Amino acid sequence: MKLDLSQHSLMLVQGLINPDSLTHYSESDWELLIRLARRVKLLGRLTLLVKEHGLWNQVPPRIASQLTSGLVQVEKLQQLNRWELNRILWALDEFNTSIIALKGIAYGLAEIPYATGRLSVDLDLLVPKADLADIESLLTVKGWRHRTLSAYDERYYRVWSHEIPPLVHVERETEVDIHHTLAPLTSRLKIDTRLLFEAAIPTKDKTIKLLSPVDMVIHCAVNLFQNNEIANDLRDLLDLHDLLVFFSVQDADFWLRLTDRANQLRLAQIMFYGLHFSQLIFKTPVPGKICNRLRPRPGKLKLWIMHRLIPLALFPQHPDKPTLSASMARFVLYLRSHLIRMPLYILLPHLIYKTMRMIRLKSGNNHSHPR
Amino acid sequence: MVVNQIPFREFHLLLLNQGLRVAIGPFNVCIHTAYKPLAEQLYKLYCHYRMAQDEIAEFHVRIVTERSFKNPFKKNVRFLLDGQSPFGSFPQEQALAVLEWGINLAIAVRVNHLLLLHSAVVEKNGHAILFPAWPGSGKTTLCTVLSNRGFRLFSDEFGLMDPRQRLFLPIPRLMPLKNESIAVIRRYLPEIVMGQSIPNTQKGTVAHVCPPEQSILLSKQAAKARWIIFPKWIAGSQSKIEAISDSEAFMLLASNAFNYEALGATGFLAVADLIHSCDCYKLVYSDFDDVMDMLHKLMNET
Incomplete structure (x- = not known):
């Protein structure tokens, strides 16, 4: 299948997979590139690439300062995330449990290439469901609080979600998302979390673990194609690409392990999408026949539809010229993400509630306080 | 070229079409708006600013008008930074204040090299x-x-x-x-x-x-x-x-x-x-x- 990308998307992906081509970018190309990269949280990544490829002196000064600004922000957020993790481990020091770091913080601990350029706002952790209540009350005693939630949102998290309402320490601002499984409870995916904990790998700091490489890859794909709405999630697909490249070099049997594990966890279809689109967009070197090992795979029609929709949603819209087709694709994928997350009898009231709330928010003039 | 060296018509067309780029200190800001009263106020108050049409702009901002949800006969304005709306809508008379706040906000949240x-x-x-x-x-x-x-x-x-x-x-x-x-x-x-x-x-x-x-x-x-x-x-x-x-x-x-x-x-x-x-x-x-x-x-x- 061929990829049909708009001009501005091509420009973004070219810069990411072939940074040397950036030397041919005009000033107006650069200006647009920065806006697009920022929109999909890849400004920090772009900065790392420009430096790594020795292009820093060829970048227009106004662009260099924006790249610097982007990387400073990324580094600050990563520092805040590491400190928050440090505090969580301190707070749970006496409690014997198993904590697995997820997403950005995990990529940093695993020293995945380019993890230092990843914009990670929240701290994501996975804990055993049996310990969840104890962990939550311990953290509450030591100063973490839930943000004020509507009764509906509270119920949403408690009954249907794979995480509890976000926690924030009273003295800090970093949001801690504590998960007890990897996909919403209402979704058709039933993930055996025990298998993940059994395979988890300890880090230098004994109290925090990482998902095994194959599980880390699978979670990345689940998060992108199951939990998110895919709009502007190019960063997450690039995460997947980075993980695949890094682990496949380290372990000759990686691809076999990955496909076996996806089949075992019954996440084959999602892993298929992950491999397919990572290869299609970022030219990930996925071995030829490896996808055929995944069972079940999406049917031809389904894949054709996803093929039309996913790139339109993953890539940012042109900031000055948004297109209707991209907006439609995003809307369809928004509905899809909800449909696979929850059955219709939950979904319909949920969407009605969300729509009503949006209208209420829009009509109340504004509650923010711009400086 | 300084803003007061061009006629209002040209100034207005820039705001409407490719965007007006002005140098504000070390930054260039590209402003779009189709709201004419704002264009008139900007023409008066931005008269000494240097234009930077051919340069890279760090900030791309827009003031758009929309109907008020509460009162469909009233118009509101909204500030957009790269197409994103960081705060709600305001009565249209406040357009200039909203634009200026918006630019300040953009500088405050994005600039880290200084x-x-x-x-x-x-x-x-x-x-x-x-x-x-x-x-x-x-x-x-x-x-x-x-x-x-x-x-x-x-x-x-x-x-x-x-x-x-x-x-x-x-x-x-x-x-x-x-x-x-x-x-x-x-x-x-x-x-x-x-x-x-x-x-x-x-x-x-x-x-x-x-x-x-x-x-x-x-x-x-x-x-x-x-x-x-x-x-x-x-x-x-x-x-x-x-x-x-x-x-x-x-x-x-x-x-x-x-x-x-x-x-x-x-x-x-x-x-x-x-x-x-x-x-x-x-x-x-x-x-x-x-x-x-x-x-x-x-x-x-x-």
Whole structure:
């Protein structure tokens, strides 16, 4: 299948997979590139690439300062995330449990290439469901609080979600998302979390673990194609690409392990999408026949539809010229993400509630306080 | 090319089509709007700004109009930064205030290659004077007076410091006078160009003052800071200036900055060095002439 990308998307992906081509970018190309990269949280990544490829002196000064600004922000957020993790481990020091770091913080601990350029706002952790209540009350005693939630949102998290309402320490601002499984409870995916904990790998700091490489890859794909709405999630697909490249070099049997594990966890279809689109967009070197090992795979029609929709949603819209087709694709994928997350009898009231709330928010003039 | 060198028609067309690019200190801002009253106000108040149509713009902002949800016969305006809306909609009369706040917000959340102190800055004889203060301490009012009485305006809001060269960069923006300050300034400086008063904003009534032409023309000339003065306007007070310790000044300055924490060690070293090279004071005042006497005395002492 061929990829049909708009001009501005091509420009973004070219810069990411072939940074040397950036030397041919005009000033107006650069200006647009920065806006697009920022929109999909890849400004920090772009900065790392420009430096790594020795292009820093060829970048227009106004662009260099924006790249610097982007990387400073990324580094600050990563520092805040590491400190928050440090505090969580301190707070749970006496409690014997198993904590697995997820997403950005995990990529940093695993020293995945380019993890230092990843914009990670929240701290994501996975804990055993049996310990969840104890962990939550311990953290509450030591100063973490839930943000004020509507009764509906509270119920949403408690009954249907794979995480509890976000926690924030009273003295800090970093949001801690504590998960007890990897996909919403209402979704058709039933993930055996025990298998993940059994395979988890300890880090230098004994109290925090990482998902095994194959599980880390699978979670990345689940998060992108199951939990998110895919709009502007190019960063997450690039995460997947980075993980695949890094682990496949380290372990000759990686691809076999990955496909076996996806089949075992019954996440084959999602892993298929992950491999397919990572290869299609970022030219990930996925071995030829490896996808055929995944069972079940999406049917031809389904894949054709996803093929039309996913790139339109993953890539940012042109900031000055948004297109209707991209907006439609995003809307369809928004509905899809909800449909696979929850059955219709939950979904319909949920969407009605969300729509009503949006209208209420829009009509109340504004509650923010711009400086 | 400066804004007042082109006719309004051309100015308006730029705002409508490819965007008007103006140089505001070290940044270029690209502005779009189809709302004509805003175009007219900008034409008047941005008249001295340099146009930068062929240069890279760091900020792409837009003011769009939309129907109010509550009252379909009323129009609201919304600020967009790269197509994203960071805050809600406002009555259309507030368009200029919303645009100016929006640009400030964009600078405050995005710029990290410079240290952003929350401070008014003016310059005289090559030395920058910082007036760091919380909102409501009267820094905009003080800045308006000083910049029209022989001091060069850097900013009424952002102390923009290059952390390596330890230089302050001018970023002369419109100065939004609030509430009683508007009448005070009209009385004290009857000659200055001021936009229309915009009532009922989140900060009360606001009227924008155009920075002096000289301040905009010279906005590429950076300067080192020599004095840091924490001002506080108290009605009817006897003007008083007293030196404060370096450590107190450090805490006041660092705790009232936009991105001091984000810059980490770079920010710490820059602020430490800044405090070290400046004389720091606290100022209480109610009379502008007193303040100018005090400033001239400070400057003559060195």
